[in-house]
Amino acid sequence: MKKQSLIIDCDPGVDDALGLFLAFGSPGLDLLAVTTVGGNVPGVITARNARIMRQLAGREDVPVFAGADRPLVREPVGAGEFHGEGGIGDMIPFEPRLGNAEGSAAQAIVDLVMARPAGSVALAVMGPMTNLALAMRLEPKLAAHLGPVSVMGGARSEGGNITASAEFNIYADPDAAAEVFASGCEMVVFGLDATHQVRATEARIAAIEALDGESARAAGGLLRFSQRVEREIVGWDAGPLHDPCTVAWLLKPALFELKPCRIAVETVSDLTRGHTAVEFRVDAATARHRWAVTADGQGVFDRITESLERLP
Ligand code: RIB
Numbered sequence: 001m002k003k004q005s006l007i008i009d010c011d012p013g014v015d016d017a018l019g020l021f022l023a024f025g026s027p028g029l030d031l032l033a034v035t036t037v038g039g040n041v042p043g044v045i046t047a048r049n050a051r052i053m054r055q056l057a058g059r060e061d062v063p064v065f066a067g068a069d070r071p072l073v074r075e076p077v078g079a080g081e082f083h084g085e086g087g088i089g090d091m092i093p094f095e096p097r098l099g100n101a102e103g104s105a106a107q108a109i110v111d112l113v114m115a116r117p118a119g120s121v122a123l124a125v126m127g128p129m130t131n132l133a134l135a136m137r138l139e140p141k142l143a144a145h146l147g148p149v150s151v152m153g154g155a156r157s158e159g160g161n162i163t164a165s166a167e168f169n170i171y172a173d174p175d176a177a178a179e180v181f182a183s184g185c186e187m188v189v190f191g192l193d194a195t196h197q198v199r200a201t202e203a204r205i206a207a208i209e210a211l212d213g214e215s216a217r218a219a220g221g222l223l224r225f226s227q228r229v230e231r232e233i234v235g236w237d238a239g240p241l242h243d244p245c246t247v248a249w250l251l252k253p254a255l256f257e258l259k260p261c262r263i264a265v266e267t268v269s270d271l272t273r274g275h276t277a278v279e280f281r282v283d284a285a286t287a288r289h290r291w292a293v294t295a296d297g298q299g300v301f302d303r304i305t306e307s308l309e310r311l312p
């Protein structure tokens with residue numbers, strides 16, 4: 001079976017961690033690297049957290065490159081209330097055996113993508129798009145050479161989750177998102193319209209807690225933390241699991257219904273900063289963006305559980 005080459009750019013982050021476990025335990029993926037960005041928590045912590053999950057999953061073959069610690073222009077905003085001060089819920093953090101790989105995330109993305117055939121390397125973006133925007137500035141040919149860019153970000157019908165009109169990843173670095181959406185690269189975008197259909201229900205958490213292994217124990221603990229804060233802060237009994245959607249689509253596209261569109265980002269107004277204008281009145285044959293309108297939540301969790309079963 002031909003493996004899909006993939007780079008994951010993330011800001012772990014509870015749901016980023018579940019997305020990493022999904023990828024670490026998927027034999028159909030050739031995970032070239034994990035790159036990290038400041039977002040939910042500062043960049044030095046997201047890089048450490050990615051390395052913690054990598055060590056738990058027994059995937060120290062995958063290099064972790066630390067990236068931007070702040071947005072292109074704006075002041076950093078965090079989401080520690082949803083991810084815990086250390087970014088990984090109430091897990092006790094530790095300094096992993098292996099450190100960060102040499103070099104920046106942006107340079108690693110350029111080097112890994114440009115060294116392989118055009119369209120062969122997919123990129124899953126689970127946080128602010130700062131690293132990808134910087135990589136595109138480093139190499140102007142990157143957008144055309146990249147395979148599908150699978151993004152968690154934005155909102156249309158669901159409204160925002162950090163302001164009335166914006167989702168966190170896009171709000172955190174709207175200028176980077178605007179540059180990437182305007183770059184012409186092929187993008188599949190999992191906004192809140194789709195990720196709010198992927199809920200960490202009691203049954204789905206219990207199925208993960210029933211598994212053996214350090215990865216499953218960590219995943220179950222992260223989901224329990226997330227369940228508690230979603231109840232306390234939002235009043236939801238089952239919180240959405242956002243970031244794994246970017247990997248689940250690569251593994252099984254049929255889990256999602258996508259619509260061709262053109263997406264642009266508000267960068268001028270403070271009131272609507274980071275709003276994603278998702279325009280469906282496009283020519284489907286030439287559209288470079290697709291927006292996920294439905295998601296099979298059970299199917300996403302089934303794949304996460306299957307991956308965790310394979311991991312130590
Ligand atoms: O809005 C959800 C997104 O913001 C997810 O990527 C989550 O990890 C946070 O970064």
Ligand code: CA
Pocket residue numbers: 010011012013015016039040126127243
């Ligand atoms: Ca994230």
